[in-house]
Amino acid sequence: MSAFGTVIQLVYLAAAACFVIGLHLMNTPATARKGNFVSGGGMVAAIVATLALIIHDGTVTATGWIVLLAGALLGAGAGLYSARTVQMTAMPQLVSIFNAVGGGAAALIAIHDYTRLAGTGGGVPESTTVTTLLDVIIGAVTFSGSLIAAGKLQGVIPSQPLVFPGSRQVNAVIAVVAIGMSGYLISTVSVAGLIVVIVASLAFGVTMVLPIGGADMPVVISLLNAFTGTAVAMAGFVIRNDALIIAGALVGASGGILTKLMADAMNRSLANIIVGGFGTGDSAAITAAAPGAGVRSIASDDAAIQLAYASKVIIVPGYGLAAAQAQHELAELARLLEERGVDVSYAIHPVAGRMPGHMNVLLAEANVPYPLLKEMEEINPEFPRADVALVVGANDVTNPAARRPGTAISGMPILDVDQAKSIIVIKRSMGTGYAGIDNELYADPKTSMYFADAKTALAELTSAVKAYVG
Amino acid sequence: MSSVLLTDLTIFVLSLLVGIEVISKVPATLHTPLMSAANSIHGIVLVGAMLIAATANNPLGYILAFVAAFFAAMNVVGGYVVTGRMLKMFRRRAAPPAPEVTAPAAPDLTGAAPSEVTRSGEGVR
Numbered sequence A: 001m002s003a004f005g006t007v008i009q010l011v012y013l014a015a016a017a018c019f020v021i022g023l024h025l026m027n028t029p030a031t032a033r034k035g036n037f038v039s040g041g042g043m044v045a046a047i048v049a050t051l052a053l054i055i056h057d058g059t060v061t062a063t064g065w066i067v068l069l070a071g072a073l074l075g076a077g078a079g080l081y082s083a084r085t086v087q088m089t090a091m092p093q094l095v096s097i098f099n100a101v102g103g104g105a106a107a108l109i110a111i112h113d114y115t116r117l118a119g120t121g122g123g124v125p126e127s128t129t130v131t132t133l134l135d136v137i138i139g140a141v142t143f144s145g146s147l148i149a150a151g152k153l154q155g156v157i158p159s160q161p162l163v164f165p166g167s168r169q170v171n172a173v174i175a176v177v178a179i180g181m182s183g184y185l186i187s188t189v190s191v192a193g194l195i196v197v198i199v200a201s202l203a204f205g206v207t208m209v210l211p212i213g214g215a216d217m218p219v220v221i222s223l224l225n226a227f228t229g230t231a232v233a234m235a236g237f238v239i240r241n242d243a244l245i246i247a248g249a250l251v252g253a254s255g256g257i258l259t260k261l262m263a264d265a266m267n268r269s270l271a272n273i274i275v276g277g278f279g280t281g282d283s284a285a286i287t288a289a290a291p292g293a294g295v296r297s298i299a300s301d302d303a304a305i306q307l308a309y310a311s312k313v314i315i316v317p318g319y320g321l322a323a324a325q326a327q328h329e330l331a332e333l334a335r336l337l338e339e340r341g342v343d344v345s346y347a348i349h350p351v352a353g354r355m356p357g358h359m360n361v362l363l364a365e366a367n368v369p370y371p372l373l374k375e376m377e378e379i380n381p382e383f384p385r386a387d388v389a390l391v392v393g394a395n396d397v398t399n400p401a402a403r404r405p406g407t408a409i410s411g412m413p414i415l416d417v418d419q420a421k422s423i424i425v426i427k428r429s430m431g432t433g434y435a436g437i438d439n440e441l442y443a444d445p446k447t448s449m450y451f452a453d454a455k456t457a458l459a460e461l462t463s464a465v466k467a468y469v470g
Numbered sequence B: 001m002s003s004v005l006l007t008d009l010t011i012f013v014l015s016l017l018v019g020i021e022v023i024s025k026v027p028a029t030l031h032t033p034l035m036s037a038a039n040s041i042h043g044i045v046l047v048g049a050m051l052i053a054a055t056a057n058n059p060l061g062y063i064l065a066f067v068a069a070f071f072a073a074m075n076v077v078g079g080y081v082v083t084g085r086m087l088k089m090f091r092r093r094a095a096p097p098a099p100e101v102t103a104p105a106a107p108d109l110t111g112a113a114p115s116e117v118t119r120s121g122e123g124v125r
Helices: A005-028 A030-056 A062-085 A088-119 A127-154 A167-187 A191-209 A213-238 A242-265 A270-275 A282-288 A301-306 A319-323 A327-339 A359-366 A374-387 A454-469 B003-021 B028-055 B059-089 B099-108 B112-124
Strands: A313-316 A345-349 A373-375 A387-392 A422-427 A447-451
Touching: A005 A030, A005 B003, A005 B028, A030 A301, A030 B003, A030 B028, A030 B059, A062 A088, A062 A373, A062 B028, A062 B059, A088 A127, A088 A359, A088 B028, A088 B059, A127 A191, A167 A191, A167 A319, A213 A242, A213 B003, A213 B028, A242 A270, A242 B028, A270 A359, A282 A359, A282 A422, A282 A447, A282 B112, A301 A327, A301 A387, A301 A422, A301 A454, A313 A327, A313 A373, A313 A374, A319 A359, A319 A454, A327 A345, A327 A359, A327 A454, A345 A374, A359 A373, A359 B028, A359 B059, A373 A374, A373 B028, A374 B099, A387 A454, A422 A454, A454 B099
Parallel strands: A313 A345, A313 A387, A345 A373, A387 A422, A422 A447
Antiparallel strands: none
């Protein structure tokens, strides 16, 4: 290896070390920003080194420079614009789109490499073919699957599971085509065959994500994130670049861990989520159910007085809060209570929101200090000491039925809201959550229901607290 | 299996284990920024896009290189910027409330203004 080549490789190694250190610094919110800078520094170094490498090698044609620079500049502009303007509630969509383009770029690298080698008339080495095919399949599935996921999150594609008769058979056929053709390609060089694999993989990504319901999105995004990482690592195998392999493996690990955490938090296996079912999206039909016997509703004045004279309040935000974009109103109410000396904290279930940790970002945006955001294991022992648990837009994750066997959510880890001295639930109707079952918490004698949209309810509570006890 | 492939596989598996070790320690509070940070890291695929641009010499190659460069650059720039934007919002103590935080809610709150005055009055006392 030339001295120049060695330097480039060392820069790649340093970049990889920066990625690991950057991720390590994310273990507390206090150092996380520094971690992002370290990781970004490594990235800049790797890109500059690559630029030096391709200038040094001098193989880039004039057209090559034009397409590379034009592509990179336009892409950078698109990335910058979307990152600057995205709403925090739309973060899952953006992450999905970045997954899509990352996986797509990885697949394109392998496709380019394959067509180039095939074009030279020489054979493609077997080991390269296997990684090329893995890269193309995983990358293409990630690309189309992530776009569908983003569409569902954005509401462009209906978020309920879309299943048509025989869809599972179609899925299986597509998978068989992709795998069968890949097997054929290992022994034979054929660009047409590669195109079949690409098309089948893209189709598989679509048919894989379409039947998955909106509430399972935290798992799907994590899984697609793991796929993207793996695709990038495979691209590293194809073009023999260690930086891509290491970075891809790190992302694969991150996505894998988050996938497992999310699936555990919903008490469902990954296979069960991918295959679909569970609630099957028609739970909306049951939402018309009238308030049943034993359910108490409460007016804003009473709720405000209860909150204002409490000494400890635990707020339980759920997806309904994010959907109503009411995080600022919630933070406002909490600040008001804190000014009165009430001890306020937030209980965040792992699947609150549409992606892992989403609720924390929404509350951080609403200026809630992060030490108040408590994880499930941390806050559960505190519920018995809470005078009021204020549930805003959360449902299944508060249902005590999960502790008993034999219900749709049995075994799912829940927040012990029912152990608080009193409970106020802000909810639009008695409708069921994603699991499609009644929440036993609502019939609890300690529970009062505040029937309203989260945003309206919180604004009313805030003004009531100000007016009656201010 | 060639020794080159074996070396690459070794690097892949060990990196995977390092990733699992490091990422298991990230608190749930930061899971969204973590995923976004991981997203930016797979933007390294831009390096791959640059390398394929270096070998492109026909229209198909140019198209593939262009799209790959576009996708990868969007990934890497957008990823780092949005991660930074999110992490900036995580504060230990509440910052002085930004005016736009309360503004949208203000019109619905009839009677909020007088009580606001009383409240600040009490603060003085």
